[in-house]
Amino acid sequence: MKRMKATIAYDGSGFAGYQIQLKTRTVQLELLRALKELHKGEPVEVVASGRTDSGVHATGQVIHFDTPFSMPTDSWVRALNVRLPQDIQVYNIEQADADFHARYHAKGKIYRYKWNRGKLINPFSRNHLVHVPQQIDVGRMEKAAQAFIGTHDFSSFCAANTNVVDKVRTIWRIDFEEHGEELHMVIEGSGFLYNMVRIIAGTLLEVGLNRREPEELADIIAACDRDAAGKTAAAHGLYLEKVHY
Amino acid sequence: MKRMKATIAYDGSGFAGYQIQLKTRTVQLELLRALKELHKGEPVEVVASGRTDSGVHATGQVIHFDTPFSMPTDSWVRALNVRLPQDIQVYNIEQADADFHARYHAKGKIYRYKWNRGKLINPFSRNHLVHVPQQIDVGRMEKAAQAFIGTHDFSSFCAANTNVVDKVRTIWRIDFEEHGEELHMVIEGSGFLYNMVRIIAGTLLEVGLNRREPEELADIIAACDRDAAGKTAAAHGLYLEKVHY
Known part of the structure; x- marks a missing residue:
């Protein structure tokens, strides 16, 4: 498994915030859905640097997740963006150290x-x-x-x-x-x-x-x-x- | 009655176009609703320079309507904008000639x-x-x-x-x-x-x-x-x- 670090942007207008909740559209929900689809139905956990509230935007939110896949950055960006709605887009993605943590390592x-x-x-x-x-x-x-x-x-x-x-x-x-x-x-x-x-x-x-x-x-x-x-x-x-x- | 000429902007994203239709949100519908409210329940007709399709935006659409009210421009702009949703806003409004027609007179x-x-x-x-x-x-x-x-x-x-x-x-x-x-x-x-x-x-x-x-x-x-x-x-x-x- 490889640990990936991704930088994402989202327009908060259409989301009830970052964190997953029952019955509302959230950023985390869309990320999990896109990653699961890319991983052929296998659920993938996602950790963000922190939550954002309903209506709050991000131009540089950072997340991490683990994957067995190896792809160049451009392919990763494309593979995720075609599976994400247009109000969330991945701007960059790279392999990180195995212990990298988007939340705990934020300085x-x-x-x-x-x-x-x-x-x-x-x-x-x-x-x-x-x-x-x-x-x-x-x-x-x-x-x-x-x-x-x-x-x-x-x-x-x-x-x-x-x-x-x-x-x-x-x-x-x-x-x-x-x-x-x-x-x-x-x-x-x-x-x-x-x-x-x-x-x-x-x-x-x-x-x-x-x-x-x-x-x-x-x-x-x-x-x-x-x-x-x-x-x-x-x-x-x-x-x-x-x-x- | 005075004929008023107004310049309006709208974000087309949330509208099924300009022209009024059954059961969908249109720009004209919101204008009629705001004008009716301002005229204490009396319906007011609105004529635009032309229709715009679903999703199309305007930064300088022009409309005309008739009113018995007299107000300075700033008061008109405020009175309409507080009654309009934020995705339609009136930018300017002025009294026009009695025969001014937003559609037929467009050059x-x-x-x-x-x-x-x-x-x-x-x-x-x-x-x-x-x-x-x-x-x-x-x-x-x-x-x-x-x-x-x-x-x-x-x-x-x-x-x-x-x-x-x-x-x-x-x-x-x-x-x-x-x-x-x-x-x-x-x-x-x-x-x-x-x-x-x-x-x-x-x-x-x-x-x-x-x-x-x-x-x-x-x-x-x-x-x-x-x-x-x-x-x-x-x-x-x-x-x-x-x-x-």
């Missing part, structure tokens, strides 16, 4: 959050950008974001309904990119708690809209209380962009 | 056809670009496109199942634009027959893929026979971009 991740600052909703990106027609002060967001850099207890930025005990994580960088009407927040860190990127995005947006001051962020982090932070930003602005190993 | 139209030349399908644009991973020779397409310019009988480029008798139309320009992996064909003319842009796009693509010669186009037009032309390109690459009045 860090990059997420991207996208807002549309246009006056009107764009029908073509309605599921891929979050519409904020109000004036956003990006400089204030950049200033506020500095409070996150480093190692902190991120309890204030974690959905209340989680089982995770250790909420200390390290954020390496938060950058803002302006592409015409689009505003992107790019965040890179060692790991992220449940809803952490979306709560950070929602809280920083409130600073950008002058509803909070940049100076409040340190206190919000120190509070270790979900109620201290801002709203969870909508799922459909979020992209898992890269997993570091 | 010409611009359509855009979009291909994705990337090696792999992009899950995020799967419904908005047609994937052609093969090498496309754009220079050959540009050369072949010249045969269309001017006034011709376009019977070879009209779906066979049409009632239209006069198939003479004038094409003013066909331009190709390359935006990274995207290839766009922009076509502007006095009017277009049923499926005409898609058959032109499909035939020119065959030239770009070296399956036809640019010199064949004049004969294909002269044949006045649908079977002489190439395949009808997929609906989801097509955008109605502008209507001239």
